[in-house]
Amino acid sequence: MISEQSQSSFFDYLLAGFLPLLSVVYFVVFTYATNVEILTLSSIWGILGVLAVIALLIFILWSLFQKKKPYQSAFAAFLFMLLFLTYGGVHNLLTKANFIPIRHYNLMVLVVIIGLYLGWFISKLSFDLTKKLWVLLTSLVGILILFNLTRILPTEIQKHSLKSQSMDTQTATVAVDTTGKPDIYWLIFDEFAGFDVMRDYFNYPEIDNFVRDLEDLGFQVVENSHASSYYTLHQISTRLNYESLPSDLKEVEYYKYIADNKVMSELKSRGYTTVVLDEAGSADFGFQAKTPVNADIQLEDYVESTDASSSMVFGSFGLLVARQTMLAPLTVYYNLENEGVARHRDTIYFVSDKLARLVLPKPKFVYSHLLFPHMPFMFTENGSYLESPYYHDWDSYLGQYKFSLKVIARTVRSILDEADPQNPPIIILQSDHGARNLVNDSLGQVGLENYGNEYKTSIMYAVYAPGCQDMPLEDGIDPVNTFPLVFNCLFDMDIPLQ
Amino acid sequence: MILFVKKYLKHIVIAIITIAYFLISPIVQQRLALRASDLVVVSDPLPPLTQDARMFVDRIRLINVRDGVFQMDGWGFVILDSKIVPPDYERTILLVSDTNVFALPTVDVQRKDVTSAFENLGLNLIKSGFASTFQNNALPKGDYIISLLFTIPDGTQTRYDSRFELHRTYNSIYLVEPDN
Numbered sequence: 001m002i003s004e005q006s007q008s009s010f011f012d013y014l015l016a017g018f019l020p021l022l023s024v025v026y027f028v029v030f031t032y033a034t035n036v037e038i039l040t041l042s043s044i045w046g047i048l049g050v051l052a053v054i055a056l057l058i059f060i061l062w063s064l065f066q067k068k069k070p071y072q073s074a075f076a077a078f079l080f081m082l083l084f085l086t087y088g089g090v091h092n093l094l095t096k097a098n099f100i101p102i103r104h105y106n107l108m109v110l111v112v113i114i115g116l117y118l119g120w121f122i123s124k125l126s127f128d129l130t131k132k133l134w135v136l137l138t139s140l141v142g143i144l145i146l147f148n149l150t151r152i153l154p155t156e157i158q159k160h161s162l163k164s165q166s167m168d169t170q171t172a173t174v175a176v177d178t179t180g181k182p183d184i185y186w187l188i189f190d191e192f193a194g195f196d197v198m199r200d201y202f203n204y205p206e207i208d209n210f211v212r213d214l215e216d217l218g219f220q221v222v223e224n225s226h227a228s229s230y231y232t233l234h235q236i237s238t239r240l241n242y243e244s245l246p247s248d249l250k251e252v253e254y255y256k257y258i259a260d261n262k263v264m265s266e267l268k269s270r271g272y273t274t275v276v277l278d279e280a281g282s283a284d285f286g287f288q289a290k291t292p293v294n295a296d297i298q299l300e301d302y303v304e305s306t307d308a309s310s311s312m313v314f315g316s317f318g319l320l321v322a323r324q325t326m327l328a329p330l331t332v333y334y335n336l337e338n339e340g341v342a343r344h345r346d347t348i349y350f351v352s353d354k355l356a357r358l359v360l361p362k363p364k365f366v367y368s369h370l371l372f373p374h375m376p377f378m379f380t381e382n383g384s385y386l387e388s389p390y391y392h393d394w395d396s397y398l399g400q401y402k403f404s405l406k407v408i409a410r411t412v413r414s415i416l417d418e419a420d421p422q423n424p425p426i427i428i429l430q431s432d433h434g435a436r437n438l439v440n441d442s443l444g445q446v447g448l449e450n451y452g453n454e455y456k457t458s459i460m461y462a463v464y465a466p467g468c469q470d471m472p473l474e475d476g477i478d479p480v481n482t483f484p485l486v487f488n489c490l491f492d493m494d495i496p497l498q
Numbered sequence: 499m500i501l502f503v504k505k506y507l508k509h510i511v512i513a514i515i516t517i518a519y520f521l522i523s524p525i526v527q528q529r530l531a532l533r534a535s536d537l538v539v540v541s542d543p544l545p546p547l548t549q550d551a552r553m554f555v556d557r558i559r560l561i562n563v564r565d566g567v568f569q570m571d572g573w574g575f576v577i578l579d580s581k582i583v584p585p586d587y588e589r590t591i592l593l594v595s596d597t598n599v600f601a602l603p604t605v606d607v608q609r610k611d612v613t614s615a616f617e618n619l620g621l622n623l624i625k626s627g628f629a630s631t632f633q634n635n636a637l638p639k640g641d642y643i644i645s646l647l648f649t650i651p652d653g654t655q656t657r658y659d660s661r662f663e664l665h666r667t668y669n670s671i672y673l674v675e676p677d678n
Contacts, residue, residue: 095669101524102669110520113512332564393559 016074037251047318076119088324178271191374192431194458222461230433284340427464535636540599551658566634593642604628
């Protein structure tokens with residue numbers, strides 16, 4: 001009899017423990033569902049594991065405190081976890097309300113004591129009532145989890161099928177005559193403001209020295225070119241398909257347009273080797289769920305990171321979740337940015353120093369997309385490193401921009417140094433959009449004052465194409481014409497300009 | 499009522515202690531942080547104001563998230579017959595509120611732009627920039643006029659009030675330019 005009781009009790013504990021665990025699962029799944037288009041499923045496991053262990057520990061502690069009351073313990077642990085998981089949000093709300101001084105050390109004590117008292121009240125409830133409440137709450141949380149899974153699943157299936165399609169369509173380079181075909185470099189510098197914005201808003205007339213240097217090298221520099229939006233995915237998919245796409249599509253739609261695009265299909269059919277370095281998909285602060293571009297060579301593996309720490313448990317999604325919970329005060333000690341930033345820095349140096357020297361089959365089309373001078377603003381104008389508080393400070397943008405001019409100049413020179421003078425390459429320098437002055441108010445970020453909307457779409461656009469002197473590059477031209485201009489010249493195509 | 503209090507005395511005491519801790523601990527922590535910080539409480543009368551000076555505060559920004567350290571950047575100088583310029587005299591930031599005055603040491607910062615903007619004065623203002631750091635939690639709540647105290651080598655002091663104010667609320671700190 002005693003054995004049966006203890007077995008039944010053990011089973012009850014096992015069952016009861018699901019409630020606090022489900023609360024954690026719901027919280028993580030809900031947050032993931034909200035960001036499903038830009039994240040990968042693998043990002044949830046670290047934080048889910050940490051929170052699940054915490055929920056179990058709290059349940060065990062309550063079980064030790066409330067002996068032989070598994071459902072009361074589970075209910076108490078569930079309520080405590082609710083406070084635990086919403087702590088960060090409550091802290092932010094009260095801090096913003098600004099009625100009383102809010103610090104972690106005073107608010108957390110208050111919340112923990114409220115949690116303990118809630119558990120104590122629960123211990124006064126009868127076994128039957130708490131079991132009924134347990135069933136009700138478990139069902140409710142289960143339904144909420146299922147609801148969020150229905151939000152996640154279609155997108156995950158879509159992402160997965162895009163990846164499979166992308167792999168399936170990787171075809172061998174077609175054997176065609178490629179004699180005399182130049183290499184083509186399309187170098188995107190994300191968030192690089194147009195030259196007019198540098199002169200007019202940032203009061204940096206020295207930008208004309210950079211423009212002059214480009215022209216001296218043989219570049220045609222387009223002034224006053226504006227992107228049709230200031231959304232990276234929209235711009236890249238528009239240009240890679242020379243088609244004005246709607247700017248309000250879902251991220252996964254743009255992933256599709258970028259992964260299998262007209263430009264690279266055309267070039268592959270003409271015997272080009274396609275080479276991609278896409279920080280927009282690979283960087284921590286990019287679109288992690290982005291489908292890899294369907295190319296012959298992905299250069300991410302060529303970048304040697306000098307700080308390849310494997311200690312990352314949370315990642316950016318984990319940190320997003322942790323900041324909403326009682327782990328929030330600890331997140332300032334968790335230096336997520338170190339590894340991501342080191343990788344980003346190494347990718348920038350890779351493009352400026354090594355990209356041109358890679359021995360790759362010719363002719364090649366190299367698409368390099370650096371999230372630079374995009375946030376994080378981590379460089380001064382001389383290339384020394386800023387500390388992380390400056391990473392989102394728009395006052396640091398100009399310094400990083402000036403350093404990006406040096407990176408661009410170095411990249412271009414190394415490409416030209418390595419090039420065959422008898423068959424010079426085509427180099428297209430562009431930004432996807434201009435400096436957007438985006439800030440996160442909740443993090444206290446401050447943007448640039450009196451910054452006009454028209455500046456956000458003003459881009460860099462310069463082309464080195466010695467074999468295409470008649471290319472009709474006019475000031476103000478729409479960048480959707482980037483590749484039609486090149487293809488019309490190189491392959492005598494007749495793609496109408498827009 | 500008495501019965502209720504007697505019955506739940508333990509919990510009432512816990513509730514009172516918790517609420518008292520919640521409300522009072524930030525005040526205690528602010529005083530401890532003030533003692534440990536670079537902020538100096540000024541109790542002496544302030545030196546006279548001068549109009550022969552120029553000053554500007556560019557910004558304040560959080561430079562250490564973990565410790566809540568802010569940095570104030572700006573420039574300022576006093577126009578003297580002797581034509582001396584920073585760093586020949588000492589500059590200290592004063593934060594002046596109705597009830598408190600705090601002094602903050604500064605470090606010199608190069609400002610070519612200030613030199614060119616005040617070319618007509620004939621002063622070498624290359625080192626007219628300043629930067630100063632302080633811990634957010636050390637500063638009590640209040641609205642502070644940002645002032646610059648100039649200590650000339652002969653020991654005389656004068657001060658210049660900028661048009662900027664530092665507003666320290668319960669949970670935030672920000673720079674205000676009242677004219678703007």
